[in-house]
Amino acid sequence: MNAYRKTAGAFMLAAMWASGSSAAEPMCASAKQAQQVRAFYADNPGTAPIRAAWQMRMPEELIASALPADHAAGTGGEDFVELWEVITTWEKPMTVITKGADVFEVFSAIPSGAPSTENQFYNLDHALSGHLRPDLYTSIYAYALPRGDGRVTRAVFFYDGSGPSIFGVVMSGRGPAPPDAELAKFDELMTVIRSLPSVCGKS
Numbered sequence: 001m002n003a004y005r006k007t008a009g010a011f012m013l014a015a016m017w018a019s020g021s022s023a024a025e026p027m028c029a030s031a032k033q034a035q036q037v038r039a040f041y042a043d044n045p046g047t048a049p050i051r052a053a054w055q056m057r058m059p060e061e062l063i064a065s066a067l068p069a070d071h072a073a074g075t076g077g078e079d080f081v082e083l084w085e086v087i088t089t090w091e092k093p094m095t096v097i098t099k100g101a102d103v104f105e106v107f108s109a110i111p112s113g114a115p116s117t118e119n120q121f122y123n124l125d126h127a128l129s130g131h132l133r134p135d136l137y138t139s140i141y142a143y144a145l146p147r148g149d150g151r152v153t154r155a156v157f158f159y160d161g162s163g164p165s166i167f168g169v170v171m172s173g174r175g176p177a178p179p180d181a182e183l184a185k186f187d188e189l190m191t192v193i194r195s196l197p198s199v200c201g202k203s
């Protein structure tokens with residue numbers, strides 16, 4: 001069985017590698033779209049862009065680009081490794097992966113990883129294993145959105161220019177607030193992103 005999995009995994013990676021080799025352009029909200037997004041959040045504070053996209057019928061990456069700069073920060077995929085290293089210090093966040101109408105939620109530490117020496121994949125080496133293509137990421141947005149009830153939605157999501165997120169990592173939302181030590185790690189991520197080149201004028 002292990003040999004079969006290795007063979008199947010190698011075939012899958014080869015197919016994925018052949019399917020794309022260059023990043024698209026990030027989706028950036030127009031002034032009118034940004035007004036629509038802010039009007040939505042005035043009535044729906046703390047809503048994660050992944051949920052707002054369903055409600056507004058607007059691409060998720062575009063919504064993320066329109067979040068107010070005092071609550072969100074965005075950069076391109078070029079500095080993925082630096083940001084990933086910060087996220088791996090989070091205690092036990094929730095990784096969110098969507099495919100069509102289905103949503104996977106995985107509670108696990110974020111694995112460290114390293115770029116492949118053979119291709120463009122970034123290989124993860126933990127129980128939550130996988131093979132990422134950060135060279136295809138058009139934007140990475142982190143946000144801390146007050147929910148209006150004392151709680152804050154804190155997360156970082158990764159996009160490839162197609163509209164929906166590829167995946168995201170959530171630190172807090174509807175549940176209790178993380179301890180101060182974890183909040184400091186999220187603040188560190190926001191600080192790092194704001195020190196990097198911005199995307200869509202958001203830094």
